[in-house]
Amino acid sequence: MGALFIALTLLGYLGSAILAVAQLYDMKQAKWADLLAWLGFAAQTVWLAQRGWSIGNIPAATLYDWIAFVVWIAVGLYLVLARRFGMTPVAAFLFPVVFALWAASQAMSHRVTAELMPGAGPWLTLHLLLTTLAHVAFLMAAVFGIMYMEKERELRTKQVRLFYYQLPALDAMDTLTGRLIVAGWGLLTLALAAGALGSDALSGTYWVWTPKVTVSLLIWGLYGFLVLTRVIGRWQGHRVAIWSMVGFLAVVINLFGISLLFPTRW
Amino acid sequence: MKIQVVGVNHRDAPVAVRERVAFGPDMLDKAYATRSSMRLEEGIVILSTCNRTELYVAGDVVLADILAWWERLVEVPRGEFSDALFWYEDGAAAQHLMRVAAGIDSMVLGETQILGQVKDAYEKAGQFHAVGRLHRLFHYAFRAGKRAHSETEIGRNALSLGYAVVELSKKVFGSVEECTALVVGAGETATLVARHLAAQRVSRLTIANRTLERAQTLASSLGASAIGLGGLAEAVQEADIVVSATSAPKPLITAQMAAKSLKGRSHKFQFFFDMAVPRDIDPSVASLGSTVFLYDIDDVTRVVDANLAKRQREVQKVERLIWEEVVQFQHEMGASQVGTVIKSLREKAEAIRQQELDKALSRLPNLSAEEQAVVADATRLIMNKFLNDAMVSMRSWGSDDQKRSYVDAVRELFRLGEDADQQGADGAAATGK
Structure with missing residues (x-):
C-alpha cells in the first residue's frame, strides 16, 4: 500500500513539474499542473499519516522521512499560498526541485522509527519541527533566487522571452528571498538550541561534534553571514539570489553527501 | 435572415478614402433617419471610427441599395470608393464583427478601445430603434471581445514606447506607485513618457529641462515638480526611474553622476531609460552594478517588438474562441x-x-x-x-x-x-x- 502512495506522489510531483514548466508557455496548463500537485500532495499526506500512525509520532525521525516532511510542507505552503498571492509561476521552479529531492531520497533506507534517541524527550521533536521549517524556508529562498536570476538575465541581456513576462517583479522576488533567509536562519537557530537541550537531556552534554552536526553548524554560520550582509550590509538582488542557491546547495550536500560519507543516526 | 457587412477599413482603404466616406456624429443621425430607403432592411448598425466605416445590415437587402443609400449620405459616388470596399455575409459577417470587437482587426493589435466603440455604435443604433435583428449578433460580439481580453493575452504588454517604459519599470519594481521618477526633457517623447508615469501614480515625478519654463508647463499639467538642469545630479540621486529624452549633443547623465547616485541610496534598484539620439546617458552606467538597468531607445523598441510578436502569437487563440462564438451564433439563429x-x-x-x-x-x-x-x-x-x-x-x-x-x-x-x-x-x- 505504501508503494502505491509513493508512486502516486512521484507521479503527481513529476507531472506537476512538467506541466508547471509548460504553464509558463501556455497558461491553460495551470489547472492540470495544480490538479497533479494536489494528487501528489494528497498521496503524500496519506503516506505520511500511515507512517505517523504506525509509529505514533511525527514521521520525521529518519532522514528519509524528514525529507518527505520538508517536501510535504513546501508543497502544502505553495498550494495554500501561491494562487492567493499570484505566485503560480513558482511551481515551475519548486516542483522540479521537490521532485528531485524526494526521488533522490527514495534511495535511502525506508525503515520506520519512532524516535532515534530515546530519552531526549520533547526537545528532539521540537528540534525536528524547527529544522524542517527552517529548511523549507531555505528551499523556498533558493527557488526565488533561481527565479530572480532567470528574470534578471533576460532584463540585463535585453532579450525578453519567457521569464520577463511570466515571473514576478525583481523587487518582489528579492524581498521574499531576503525574508525567507532571515526567517529560516531564525528557525534554525532555535532548532539548534532545542537540539542542544535535547542532547543535554540525553547525554549530559550540549554539543556532540559529529560530521553532520559540524556541517549543520557551518550552514547555520553561512546563513547567519547572509542575514548579516542583508540586514547590515544591504546585500540585495543578484548577490543574495546567488547566495540563497549556494546555501541550499550546502544543505543538499549535508543531507545526501555527508549522510552517505558518514552514516550516523541523526 | 441574412446578415451582411459592407465597409472600408484601414486594411484596404487609404485615409484619403476613409475620411470621405466616414459617418460623422451629425451624419449618423441622418443616416438612421433615412434608413427606410433600403428595402427589406430589418436592422442596421453603423460603426464609424477613424480606421473604419462599417455597415452591419440584417434582412434581404441587396448590396446596391446599401451603397446607393451610403453614397447619397456622404455625397461621394460609389465608384470612387467601391475598390476599397469589403463585403461579408452571414457567418463571415458575424466573424468579422467579432474580430473587430476582439481588437484583432485593429491597426494596434489587441487594443481595447474598439470594443467600446462597437458598444457605442450599437447604443447609437438603439437610440433610433435601428438594431432590429442584429441584437443577438452584437451580443455575441461583445462576449467574444470580452473573452478575447480575459482568456488570452491579446491586449497585454505595451505596444507604445511610452507605456513600454512603465511596463519595464514594473518588471523591476512591481508597482511604480512607490517610485520616484525623473523625466529629463520636455519634448514630445519626454511628455508622452511623463504622462504615462503620472497616470500610473508614481509617488513623485520631477521634470528637468534646460528651459525651466517648459518644464514648469509640463509639470503643472501632470502635478509634478520642475527643475532646471542645474539640479540634475541631486534629482538623479533621488530617482528610482530616470527617463531622458533631450536633444543634447553630449550625455547629460555621466557615469560619475550615476555612480554617486548609487551611494547612499535607500532603494534597491535604479532604472535608466535613454530615449534620446544622440544618447543622454553614458552607456557605462549599465555596468555600475547588478541593481542598475539601462535601456536605450533601441532596447525599448526591441521590447515593444517582442510584445507585438507575443500578441501575434495570441491571435490564433482569439480566432479559435471567435470561431466557437460564430458557430454558437449560427446555431442559435x-x-x-x-x-x-x-x-x-x-x-x-x-x-x-x-x-x-x-x-x-x-x-x-x-x-x-x-x-x-x-x-x-x-x-x-x-x-x-x-x-x-x-x-x-x-x-x-x-x-x-x-x-x-x-x-x-x-x-x-x-x-x-x-x-x-x-x-x-x-x-x-x-x-x-
Missing part, C-alpha cells in the same frame, strides 16, 4: 428561425383542434365531464402524433443554411404568418434592451 415556424405551426394546429373540439362537444351534450376529457385527449394525441415527425425533422434542420428554404416552404405550405412573439422580440431589440 438557425434554431430560432426553425423555432418560430414550429411554434406557429403548433399554435395553428392547436387553434384548429380547439375550435373543432368545441363544435363536436356542442353536438354531444350528453357526454359526462370524464367522457369530454377522453375526447379532448384523443384530439390532442392525434394532433401531436401527426405533428411529431414534422417537428423532429424541422429541429434537425437547425442552422443548416442549405435547408433554409425548407423552413420557408413550411411557412408557405401552412400559411404561417409572423408570430407576435417574434415581433415583440424585435421591438425589444430595437430599443437596445
Whole structure:
C-alpha cells in the first residue's frame, strides 16, 4: 500500500513539474499542473499519516522521512499560498526541485522509527519541527533566487522571452528571498538550541561534534553571514539570489553527501 | 435572415478614402433617419471610427441599395470608393464583427478601445430603434471581445514606447506607485513618457529641462515638480526611474553622476531609460552594478517588438474562441428561425383542434365531464402524433443554411404568418434592451 502512495506522489510531483514548466508557455496548463500537485500532495499526506500512525509520532525521525516532511510542507505552503498571492509561476521552479529531492531520497533506507534517541524527550521533536521549517524556508529562498536570476538575465541581456513576462517583479522576488533567509536562519537557530537541550537531556552534554552536526553548524554560520550582509550590509538582488542557491546547495550536500560519507543516526 | 457587412477599413482603404466616406456624429443621425430607403432592411448598425466605416445590415437587402443609400449620405459616388470596399455575409459577417470587437482587426493589435466603440455604435443604433435583428449578433460580439481580453493575452504588454517604459519599470519594481521618477526633457517623447508615469501614480515625478519654463508647463499639467538642469545630479540621486529624452549633443547623465547616485541610496534598484539620439546617458552606467538597468531607445523598441510578436502569437487563440462564438451564433439563429415556424405551426394546429373540439362537444351534450376529457385527449394525441415527425425533422434542420428554404416552404405550405412573439422580440431589440 505504501508503494502505491509513493508512486502516486512521484507521479503527481513529476507531472506537476512538467506541466508547471509548460504553464509558463501556455497558461491553460495551470489547472492540470495544480490538479497533479494536489494528487501528489494528497498521496503524500496519506503516506505520511500511515507512517505517523504506525509509529505514533511525527514521521520525521529518519532522514528519509524528514525529507518527505520538508517536501510535504513546501508543497502544502505553495498550494495554500501561491494562487492567493499570484505566485503560480513558482511551481515551475519548486516542483522540479521537490521532485528531485524526494526521488533522490527514495534511495535511502525506508525503515520506520519512532524516535532515534530515546530519552531526549520533547526537545528532539521540537528540534525536528524547527529544522524542517527552517529548511523549507531555505528551499523556498533558493527557488526565488533561481527565479530572480532567470528574470534578471533576460532584463540585463535585453532579450525578453519567457521569464520577463511570466515571473514576478525583481523587487518582489528579492524581498521574499531576503525574508525567507532571515526567517529560516531564525528557525534554525532555535532548532539548534532545542537540539542542544535535547542532547543535554540525553547525554549530559550540549554539543556532540559529529560530521553532520559540524556541517549543520557551518550552514547555520553561512546563513547567519547572509542575514548579516542583508540586514547590515544591504546585500540585495543578484548577490543574495546567488547566495540563497549556494546555501541550499550546502544543505543538499549535508543531507545526501555527508549522510552517505558518514552514516550516523541523526 | 441574412446578415451582411459592407465597409472600408484601414486594411484596404487609404485615409484619403476613409475620411470621405466616414459617418460623422451629425451624419449618423441622418443616416438612421433615412434608413427606410433600403428595402427589406430589418436592422442596421453603423460603426464609424477613424480606421473604419462599417455597415452591419440584417434582412434581404441587396448590396446596391446599401451603397446607393451610403453614397447619397456622404455625397461621394460609389465608384470612387467601391475598390476599397469589403463585403461579408452571414457567418463571415458575424466573424468579422467579432474580430473587430476582439481588437484583432485593429491597426494596434489587441487594443481595447474598439470594443467600446462597437458598444457605442450599437447604443447609437438603439437610440433610433435601428438594431432590429442584429441584437443577438452584437451580443455575441461583445462576449467574444470580452473573452478575447480575459482568456488570452491579446491586449497585454505595451505596444507604445511610452507605456513600454512603465511596463519595464514594473518588471523591476512591481508597482511604480512607490517610485520616484525623473523625466529629463520636455519634448514630445519626454511628455508622452511623463504622462504615462503620472497616470500610473508614481509617488513623485520631477521634470528637468534646460528651459525651466517648459518644464514648469509640463509639470503643472501632470502635478509634478520642475527643475532646471542645474539640479540634475541631486534629482538623479533621488530617482528610482530616470527617463531622458533631450536633444543634447553630449550625455547629460555621466557615469560619475550615476555612480554617486548609487551611494547612499535607500532603494534597491535604479532604472535608466535613454530615449534620446544622440544618447543622454553614458552607456557605462549599465555596468555600475547588478541593481542598475539601462535601456536605450533601441532596447525599448526591441521590447515593444517582442510584445507585438507575443500578441501575434495570441491571435490564433482569439480566432479559435471567435470561431466557437460564430458557430454558437449560427446555431442559435438557425434554431430560432426553425423555432418560430414550429411554434406557429403548433399554435395553428392547436387553434384548429380547439375550435373543432368545441363544435363536436356542442353536438354531444350528453357526454359526462370524464367522457369530454377522453375526447379532448384523443384530439390532442392525434394532433401531436401527426405533428411529431414534422417537428423532429424541422429541429434537425437547425442552422443548416442549405435547408433554409425548407423552413420557408413550411411557412408557405401552412400559411404561417409572423408570430407576435417574434415581433415583440424585435421591438425589444430595437430599443437596445
